Amino acid sequence: MANKNLLFEIGVEDLPSKNLKSFLEKVKNNIEFHLDKNSINFSECKFYFTNIRLIFVIKDINDEIIHEKKLIKGPPLQKCFDEKNNLSKTGEGFAKKYNIDFKDLNTKKINGEDYVVFEKPKLLIKTKNILPKILEKALIGVEEQKKMKWGYADVFFIRPIRWMLLLFGDESIKSEILGIKIDNFSYGHRWLSNKKIKIKNQKHFFDFLQNENILYDNVKRKDFICESVKKIISEEECDEKIDEELLEELSAMTETPHLYLGSFPEKYLELPKEVLEYVIQDTQKHFLLYQNGKVTNKFIGLSNLEINQNILNGNEMVIKPRLDDALFFISKDLSNNIFNKHDDLKKVIFHKKLGSLDDKVKRLLILSDHINSQCFYSEGKNYKDLVKICKLDLISSMVVEIPKLQGHIGSYYASESGFDKNIANGIKEHYLPIKTNDPIPKNVDSQIVSIADKLDTVVGIFLANEKPSGTRDPLGIRRSTNGILKILLNGEIYVDLQNLIEKSSSLFLKNKKNLTDKKESVNDCKNFFKEKLFFILKDDFRFNDSVIQSVLWYSNTVDPYTMLKKVSSVDNVLGSNNFTDLFSNAKRVSNILKKSNGDFSSNIQEKLLRESSEKILYNEINGIQGQLDLYLTARNYGDYLNQLNILNKYITNFFDEVIVNADEEDIKINRLSLLARIDNIYNKIGNIATLNP
Amino acid sequence: MTFQEIIFKLKSYWASKGCISLEPYDIPMGAATFHPSTFLRAIGPEPWRAVYPQPCRRPTDGRYGENPNRLQHYYQLQVILKPSPDDIQDMYLDSLASIGIDKGKNDIKFVDDNWESPSLGAAGVGWEVWLNGMEISQFTYFQQVGGLECKPVTGELTYGLERIAMHLQSIDNLYNIRWNEDITYGEIYMQNEKENSQYNFELVDSKILSKSFDNMEKECINLIENDLAIPAYDLLLQNSHTLNLLDSKQAISSTERQAYILRLRKLSNLIAKKFLESRKKIDFPLMKNN
Numbered sequence: 001m002a003n004k005n006l007l008f009e010i011g012v013e014d015l016p017s018k019n020l021k022s023f024l025e026k027v028k029n030n031i032e033f034h035l036d037k038n039s040i041n042f043s044e045c046k047f048y049f050t051n052i053r054l055i056f057v058i059k060d061i062n063d064e065i066i067h068e069k070k071l072i073k074g075p076p077l078q079k080c081f082d083e084k085n086n087l088s089k090t091g092e093g094f095a096k097k098y099n100i101d102f103k104d105l106n107t108k109k110i111n112g113e114d115y116v117v118f119e120k121p122k123l124l125i126k127t128k129n130i131l132p133k134i135l136e137k138a139l140i141g142v143e144e145q146k147k148m149k150w151g152y153a154d155v156f157f158i159r160p161i162r163w164m165l166l167l168f169g170d171e172s173i174k175s176e177i178l179g180i181k182i183d184n185f186s187y188g189h190r191w192l193s194n195k196k197i198k199i200k201n202q203k204h205f206f207d208f209l210q211n212e213n214i215l216y217d218n219v220k221r222k223d224f225i226c227e228s229v230k231k232i233i234s235e236e237e238c239d240e241k242i243d244e245e246l247l248e249e250l251s252a253m254t255e256t257p258h259l260y261l262g263s264f265p266e267k268y269l270e271l272p273k274e275v276l277e278y279v280i281q282d283t284q285k286h287f288l289l290y291q292n293g294k295v296t297n298k299f300i301g302l303s304n305l306e307i308n309q310n311i312l313n314g315n316e317m318v319i320k321p322r323l324d325d326a327l328f329f330i331s332k333d334l335s336n337n338i339f340n341k342h343d344d345l346k347k348v349i350f351h352k353k354l355g356s357l358d359d360k361v362k363r364l365l366i367l368s369d370h371i372n373s374q375c376f377y378s379e380g381k382n383y384k385d386l387v388k389i390c391k392l393d394l395i396s397s398m399v400v401e402i403p404k405l406q407g408h409i410g411s412y413y414a415s416e417s418g419f420d421k422n423i424a425n426g427i428k429e430h431y432l433p434i435k436t437n438d439p440i441p442k443n444v445d446s447q448i449v450s451i452a453d454k455l456d457t458v459v460g461i462f463l464a465n466e467k468p469s470g471t472r473d474p475l476g477i478r479r480s481t482n483g484i485l486k487i488l489l490n491g492e493i494y495v496d497l498q499n500l501i502e503k504s505s506s507l508f509l510k511n512k513k514n515l516t517d518k519k520e521s522v523n524d525c526k527n528f529f530k531e532k533l534f535f536i537l538k539d540d541f542r543f544n545d546s547v548i549q550s551v552l553w554y555s556n557t558v559d560p561y562t563m564l565k566k567v568s569s570v571d572n573v574l575g576s577n578n579f580t581d582l583f584s585n586a587k588r589v590s591n592i593l594k595k596s597n598g599d600f601s602s603n604i605q606e607k608l609l610r611e612s613s614e615k616i617l618y619n620e621i622n623g624i625q626g627q628l629d630l631y632l633t634a635r636n637y638g639d640y641l642n643q644l645n646i647l648n649k650y651i652t653n654f655f656d657e658v659i660v661n662a663d664e665e666d667i668k669i670n671r672l673s674l675l676a677r678i679d680n681i682y683n684k685i686g687n688i689a690t691l692n693p
Numbered sequence: 694m695t696f697q698e699i700i701f702k703l704k705s706y707w708a709s710k711g712c713i714s715l716e717p718y719d720i721p722m723g724a725a726t727f728h729p730s731t732f733l734r735a736i737g738p739e740p741w742r743a744v745y746p747q748p749c750r751r752p753t754d755g756r757y758g759e760n761p762n763r764l765q766h767y768y769q770l771q772v773i774l775k776p777s778p779d780d781i782q783d784m785y786l787d788s789l790a791s792i793g794i795d796k797g798k799n800d801i802k803f804v805d806d807n808w809e810s811p812s813l814g815a816a817g818v819g820w821e822v823w824l825n826g827m828e829i830s831q832f833t834y835f836q837q838v839g840g841l842e843c844k845p846v847t848g849e850l851t852y853g854l855e856r857i858a859m860h861l862q863s864i865d866n867l868y869n870i871r872w873n874e875d876i877t878y879g880e881i882y883m884q885n886e887k888e889n890s891q892y893n894f895e896l897v898d899s900k901i902l903s904k905s906f907d908n909m910e911k912e913c914i915n916l917i918e919n920d921l922a923i924p925a926y927d928l929l930l931q932n933s934h935t936l937n938l939l940d941s942k943q944a945i946s947s948t949e950r951q952a953y954i955l956r957l958r959k960l961s962n963l964i965a966k967k968f969l970e971s972r973k974k975i976d977f978p979l980m981k982n983n
Contacts, residue, residue: 013782014820016805051803146807148818150834151776152845159818160834162779191796194783253802284826285804301826303800311800314825317865321762328760347946356946 003043003060004169007202008135009186010054011163016145017252020049021218023144023158030138031056038134039065040127048216050255052190055216056135063169067123072098074116077107091116128168132175132182135166139178155179163187170201188212189256191304214255222251228259229287229300236261236298238289246281250302253285260307262286262316263298268323271330274408275398279322282404284315329397333409336396339417342388344395351475353464353514357391360456363507368452370503375451375488375495376444383445386426389414390449393427407431422446433483440487447487451500454480459504462525463515481532488560489536494635497558501525526558533560537567547571551686562635566685569637573645574693581648582641583693586682589651589675590689592660600669600676608670613657617650618674621681628681637685644681651678696858696872699792700746700770703852706791707744707772710784715745720927721934724749724810725771725851729926732813732961734773735838735847737969739979741775746854750934752941755890758883761866765889765941766882770852777834777848785822785832785850793861800825808833812933812957814840814965817849829856839965840958899944906935906953913960922968929960 024047032045035058043060074080080091080102087102095102098118108117139157147156155161155178164182166173172184186205188195189212199205215221226247233240251257268276273295280288286299303311338344345358354360364387372380393399393410407428414424422443429441430449441447458477461467466474488495501522508515530552537548541564551566573579593600609615624643631640660675662668682688694702708714718728725747726732734741747769755765772788774781782803786796803820808831810816819833831851835843855878858870868879909928916925936953939945945953972978 014803014805018805146818148834148836149843149846150848151779160777160779191801253804304802305797305800308798310798311825314799314827314860318825318827320865321760325760325763328756349946349951 002063003041004063005202006056006058006061006131007165007167007205008056008058009163009165009205010161011165011187012052012054012157012161013159014051015049015054015159015252017051017249019145020252023142024049024054026142026144027054027138028056030141031058031134034134034137035061038130040134049218049252050214050216050221051253052255053216061127061131061168063127065125065127067120067125069122070120071108072118072120073108073110074105074118077114077116080116094118128171128173131168132166132173132177136177153179165199165205167199167202167205172199189214191256215257216255218251221255221257222247225251225257225259225302228257232259232261232300233289236289236296238291238296238298239293241290242287243281246285246287250285254302254304256304258303258306260301260303260312261298262301262312264316264319264323266297268320268327269295269297271323271326272408272412274405274412275326275330275402276323278402278404279319279326283322284319286315325401326398329401330409330413333396333398333413334416337417338392338396338413339389339419341392341395345391348394351460351464353512354460354508355512357394359511360453361387361391363456363504364449364452366507367456367500367504368448371448371452371455371495371500374499375493376448380444380448382420382423383448385420386423386430386445386449387452389419389423390427390430390453433486434479440490447491447493451484451487454484455500455504456507458484458528459501459522459525460508462521462528463505463508463512463518465516465521467524467528478532481529482536485529485533485536485560489564492561494559494561497529497560498522498526501529529558529560533558533563537564541568543567543571544574546691547574550688550690554683554687565635566637569641570686570688570691572638573641574691579641579645580693581652582645583688583691585648585651586679586689586691588655589679589682590687593672593675593679596661596672598672600673602669602673604673604677605666605670608667609674610667611658613650613653614671614674617647617654620647620650621674621677628684632684640685647678694793694858694861695874696854696870696878699854699858699861700768702792703770703788704744704746706788707742710742712742712744712772712774715743717745717747718930720930721750722747722930723751723933723937725769726810726813726815726849727930727933728771729923731771731773731847731849732815732838733923733926733965733968735775735835735843735849736841736965737972737977738844739775739972739977740845741773741847741979743773744771746770750937752889752893752937755886755893755941757890758868758879758886761868764855764867764882764886765893766885768854770854772850772852773847774850775847776845781848781850782832785830788850789824792857794824794857803832806831812936812954812961813838814958814962819849824857824860827856827860829853829860839968840962841965841969893938893941895942897938897942897944899939899942902935902939903944906932906939909935910956910960914963917960917963917967920967920971922964922971925960925967926964929957929964932960933957 028045028047035042041062042058045056045058048055074094075090080088082088091102094116095105100118105116105118107114145158147158149156150160157178161178161180163185164177164180165184165186166182173182175182184199185196186199186208188197188208193212197208209216215224226242229242230240276295277288280286280299286301289296289298289300301315305311345361346356348357350357350360365384368383368387372378372383393413394406396409398409399406410427411424414427422445426446426449429446430453432438432441432450441450457475457480461474461477468478505522534548534552537543538545547570548567551563551570604618609618624646627643628640631643658671660668660671662671704714715730722728728745728747730743730745748766749769750766752765754763756763789796802823804823806819806821808817808819815835815838817833817835821828822830822832830853833849835847835849837843855867855870859865859867862871864870868877868883870878872878872881909932913925913928916928940950
């Protein structure tokens with residue numbers, strides 16, 4: 001038995017650059033899974049990719065699999081025949097399973113009974129015979145990428161497959177994968193030679209790629225591009241700011257990268273930064289250069305060929321008309337004065353069941369008032385001015401042409417048109433936060449509008465009965481929900497979300513007869529916020545599941561920032577030795593109440609308190625109640641827990657000296673009521689009885 | 694190379710690859726895909742290879758002749774290869790070589806771009822082809838047409854002729870493209886751009902056009918019910934252009950627009966089914982070459 005390396009190359013028409021790596025990652029996992037399943041040993045499985053090649057290398061594969069001789073026990077002999085002494089289903093089935101005549105099977109006495117046995121002979125499988133099937137299964141099993149059909153082919157793949165090369169050791173395996181014939185050919189530099197060449201062995205393959213200057217290793221290729229870009233940046237004394245996403249995308253679009261510096265006329269620098277970034281980076285896929293944080297008129301492009309004047313001129317020339325068009329739109333929009341065109345929002349649909357953007361703006365005017373008084377102690381002053389203009393850029397030619405510029409171009413137009421600076425900035429800020437690391441809007445007015453806008457969208461989607469499921473997320477309300485939560489948490493804003501949801505919902509229901517007023521929608525929506533809050537506390541704040549749950553799931557009201565404070569206070573004391581008793585007492589109290597299974601909210605009657613320890617406990621509780629209430633009002637949960645911790649020794653004494661389940665019913669109920677009151681005090685923070693220190 | 698030579702050369706290149714050389718269709722359309730030689734022929738099992746130039750109309754792209762890169766009436770050269778051959782990318786690159794675009798001297802990129810036409814119920818997978826950063830072609834493998842799964846798959850190549858001409862003639866204003874040695878693109882089409890921009894943006898009568906849309910739709914349905922897919926398709930084309938005119942006049946809101954598109958989609962799906970049935974009835978005559 002020997003070990004061999006496997007080389008598998010798939011030649012494909014140009015692959016989409018996104019998600020390629022995670023696709024291959026999954027194929028690799030599949031290959032490993034199927035090798036294991038077939039008991040094939042190997043030391044490592046690697047992959048490389050370019051825009052037109054997927055390469056897998058599996059090292060040290062056994063070239064044979066040996067299944068040793070084995071005795072397989074069948075059914076008892078007597079069960080293999082029926083009353084008439086004919087072969088029974090049982091007997092026939094066993095023989096059929098091993099593809100043998102029943103009469104050729106042996107019998108063996110096991111524990112005094114005769115059994116039918118099959119002697120499975122030593123079996124030797126040539127690995128190379130089953131490798132194509134394994135590779136095929138691994139490729140089919142990945143649904144990561146959208147797949148397509150081509151020609152008459154009856155297979156699906158990301159893009160049409162043009163060749164397949166499979167070498168096991170240095171032997172070429174002739175077979176089929178996905179209905180495509182495997183051969184021992186590969187192709188060279190597509191733009192220069194396009195040479196079709198017979199591959200003699202694995203070394204020959206990699207030498208050939210190298211001679212053709214093909215950088216097949218995606219990691220090395222990306223590094224090469226990154227270093228080349230950095231070099232040009234430093235020569236130009238620009239900022240070392242390299243868009244990681246673009247870098248990843250460009251390196252997946254080529255196998256022969258060459259980088260060059262280009263420029264465009266300086267007059268276009270008067271365009272807003274976002275427009276230049278959109279044209280140069282998003283559409284032309286160049287790295288735009290910045291100097292001291294400011295956009296310059298330089299860019300770095302990537303070409304498949306060594307640079308010549310043709311390539312440079314072409315790339316520089318194509319930018320100009322796009323920027324000219326942007327200038328055309330901007331001057332058209334500014335002369336049209338979009339800020340006077342409120343009525344045009346009636347023509348723009350927000351959602352088919354929820355009306356136009358004009359309807360939305362009208363709701364936001366009322367909702368923002370409510371939010372201002374509920375969460376901002378009426379500190380907001382100019383938020384209504386912002387509401388009135390924050391969506392108007394959506395009717396501008398620029399945004400109709402390039403939707404991604406929404407907000408940014410509105411801010412630009414507003415400041416060009418002489419609006420107050422905060423209002424102008426508010427147009428783009430009210431969309432924040434969009435991406436994970438985005439800041440929240442800076443001033444109170446933008447925060448109010450941001451919360452109102454997002455809340456209106458989220459609540460509307462729930463009322464329209466279109467809440468997200470799987471990949472379906474109409475109007476991106478997952479992001480909006482997270483956005484609201486982040487503003488509340490980072491902005492340290494207290495609010496009862498249910499109250500806001502109900503207000504927002506009432507604004508829809510007032511005018512939209514087609515929406516059904518369902519209690520569940522509001523409730524669903526509230527729970528949706530809870531779920532998202534759970535994940536933010538877990539993933540961003542790194543709190544333990546059980547701690548978050550003890551606070552979140554128990555509470556009926558949803559006030560994210562209060563919840564954060566509670567979770568953080570509980571988390572803080574959970575690991576501390578001084579608080580062990582607090583949690584164990586909470587558990588004990590809760591268990592007794594649960595077993596007693598009744599409602600003990602009735603008042604505690606002093607005259608029924610008999611033992612000294614229960615009297616002391618009762619007095620202690622009364623003694624600290626006032627202080628506890630003050631801490632609650634001040635949302636000072638750390639001190640609340642400290643204060644509560646003082647009770648422990650009295651509770652312990654109580655349990656030591658008193659039998660809760662006294663014979664007299666009224667005494668028993670009185671004691672349970674005392675415990676219920678303590679339980680209630682704990683639960684002001686959360687269901688801490690569920691936690692284990 | 695003049696504009697007309699580019700058309701001659703591409704047509705003769707593709708004719709040599711077995712394409713029948715067709716002429717533009719006689720009804721306004723937004724893209725060469727709407728030509729029956731593409732939409733209808735992509736349906737069903739019959740093989741088909743064709744090449745044709747097609748003037749396209751995009752009323753909203755008009756600029757009164759003032760933008761050197763935008764037109765409301767421009768040219769595409771369309772190639773249809775059904776089934777899509779295995780060497781389709783190489784054939785395409787060879788076709789560029791036939792008009793003097795050398796892949797060894799220019800940076801050509803196939804940039805991922807999936808295509809969808811909601812009003813035709815059609816979708817495909819493919820690329821934009823970039824020549825030194827400029828999009829010069831669309832390359833699509835049809836996956837669905839008129840709501841029907843494509844089997845076999847049709848490969849569609851669409852050349853943007855003005856852009857290619859600008860590259861070959863090294864100019865940055867399309868009105869300066871030399872159509873032949875004596876006359877420029879601007880001399881032929883400048884007045885056309887001005888007049889049509891004025892019509893599209895200012896004088897479109899939305900009442901007349903939306904009435905016309907309703908009427909044509911009625912007639913189209915009647916033809917479908919009478920098993921006449923081909924004339925029904927002509928009426929669909931007219932309505933598609935009517936919708937684009939209403940759009941350029943900004944006479945309709947985005948919801949209304951969506952509703953119009955759905956109406957077109959419904960018709961195109963019915964027409965596709967009807968066309969498939971009618972070809973089946975005559976035993977798919979073009980299968981003889983298979």
